[in-house]
Amino acid sequence: xxxxxxxxxxxxxxxxxxxxxxxxxxxxxxxxxxxxxxxxxxxxxxxxxxxxxxxxxxxxxxxxxxxxxxxxxxxxxxxxxxxxxxxxxxxxxxxxxxxxxxxxxxxxxxxxxxxxxxxxxxxxxxxxxxxxxxxxxxxxxxxxxxxxxxxxxxxxxxxxxxxxxxxxxxxxxxxxxxxxxxxxxxxxxxxxxxxxxxxxxxxxxxxxxxxxxxxxxxxxxxxxxxxxxxxxxxxxxxxxxxxxxxxxxxxxxxxxxxxxxxxxxxxxxxxxxxxxxxxxxxxxxxxxxxxxxxxxxxxxxxxxxxxxxxxxxxxxxxxxxxxxxxxxxxxxxxxxxxxxxxxxxxxxxxxxxxxxxxxxxxxxxxxxxxxxxx
Numbered sequence: 493x494x495x496x497x498x499x500x501x502x503x504x505x506x507x508x509x510x511x512x513x514x515x516x517x518x519x520x521x522x523x524x525x526x527x528x529x530x531x532x533x534x535x536x537x538x539x540x541x542x543x544x545x546x547x548x549x550x551x552x553x554x555x556x557x558x559x560x561x562x563x564x565x566x567x568x569x570x571x572x573x574x575x576x577x578x579x580x581x582x583x584x585x586x587x588x589x590x591x592x593x594x595x596x597x598x599x600x601x602x603x604x605x606x607x608x609x610x611x612x613x614x615x616x617x618x619x620x621x622x623x624x625x626x627x628x629x630x631x632x633x634x635x636x637x638x639x640x641x642x643x644x645x646x647x648x649x650x651x652x653x654x655x656x657x658x659x660x661x662x663x664x665x666x667x668x669x670x671x672x673x674x675x676x677x678x679x680x681x682x683x684x685x686x687x688x689x690x691x692x693x694x695x696x697x698x699x700x701x702x703x704x705x706x707x708x709x710x711x712x713x714x715x716x717x718x719x720x721x722x723x724x725x726x727x728x729x730x731x732x733x734x735x736x737x738x739x740x741x742x743x744x745x746x747x748x749x750x751x752x753x754x755x756x757x758x759x760x761x762x763x764x765x766x767x768x769x770x771x772x773x774x775x776x777x778x779x780x781x782x783x784x785x786x787x788x789x790x791x792x793x794x795x796x797x798x799x800x801x802x803x804x805x806x807x808x809x810x811x812x813x814x815x816x817x818x819x820x821x822x823x824x825x826x827x828x829x830x831x832x833x834x835x836x837x838x839x840x841x842x843x844x845x846x847x848x849x850x851x852x853x854x855x856x857x858x859x860x861x862x863x864x865x866x
Contacts, residue, residue, distance in 0.1 A: 494644055494662070502643060502699050503666050503675065509698035510678030515540075515685075518547055520677070525599035525624035526557050526588075532619045533584050533611070537806075538575060540684070546575055557599070560585055561592035569757060569848035576851065578754060583611025601625050614660065622672040630663035631676045632656060635683025641715035642687060645704035650715045723809045729780040730762040730814040731792050732860065735838055742838040743857065744819070745847065746788075753805070758837075758847040760856060761788065762812065773797055777815055788833060791820030799859060803852035814856055 514520070517540065519531035530550060534543045550571050554560035560568065565585065572581040587609035591599055599620065600606040607617045618631035630636075637650045637659050644662065648655040667675050686693045692711055694700050705711045733744035745758045763783040765776070777794035785791050798814040819832075832838075839847065841861065844854075 498702055499666055501702050503668050505698045506678045506682060507671060507674055510674060510681055514681055518544060523624050525620050527551055528624045529599060529620050532616050533580050534575060536580060537577060557588055557592050557597040561589040566848060573848050574851055578757060580611065586610045587612060603629065619676065622676045626673045628664065628667045628672045630660045632659045632663055633680065636663060636679050638689065638715050639679060639683045639687045642705035642711055643699060643703050645708060647716055649718050651718045723805060723807050725809045725811055727765040728762050728810050728812045729765055729776055730760050730812050731780055731784065731794060731817045732760060732798055732814050732856065733792055733817045733819060736818055739838045742840045745837050745839055747835045754850055758849050759853050776813060780815060790833060792817040793820050799856065801852060801856060803850065810852065
């Protein structure tokens, strides 16, 4: 379908360009497959500039397969805090534990073995095998599909599995002997730095001369990608419960369930509104108080509105209305102490670094602190 001359030109010129223009990224300074694995998981749906400091801190805290395999999960989630998509961290640790136990701490070089690890799909396995071990395996992500769609004028929906299979076959054919590590990184680099989603920098592209999309005037129309459904909005009420008495200066937090979205992370108590539209603050506060009492067996007394904020997931948007609150009298014991459910904690500002929180709750607490200082 594609001429050998076209493919050879692409691979040769791409590699020449990469050797001159590649970025100095920390995970490129080593062929350690464990480090490369960490970087590839972190880079999923996250910008390089954001990942770099996380990568440094993560490998400093967990420098070996054994260190990550034997670490408490809460420490791993805390180190991941702010990167989002926390299932990536859990899957990574689960897979690393298997490498530690089953493969003696050595990341497998076999395609079947490495692909059997939790969270390691075709792209991640291809990236590790090619970059760390220089095996001629394709590593096809969004950047790569965009480059190949444009250069070879592939007018197929890249969201279709059949298109990905075609791209992987083509990418494998483009790897010249002994160049897999550099070639796959070069392909990713071209997509990230030059062949960008919008306004591609064609005049600086090392393979512009034979780019079929540019010749057809379609460089900005490709790749073809069926639009995903927009995330659905979901309204939530949040209780910012401030401690009194012996807990003055602390806030009430709770741990999420063992499974599901943001599993086992910590958060401020909150509920999903039955309906928020057209309601008063008093109605909102009454529902927040009653729902927490019914669902969590904890009584609070909501006070003033504090702020509105939101948190965006890939499939849902939490639209959150935050109210200051204190613990209700029915949670007080006769000896003057306070009863709270086992998955709740009182924490001070200095203790927050002991718990892993989704960004939105850290943001609420930070904004409250700034409000207090002003």
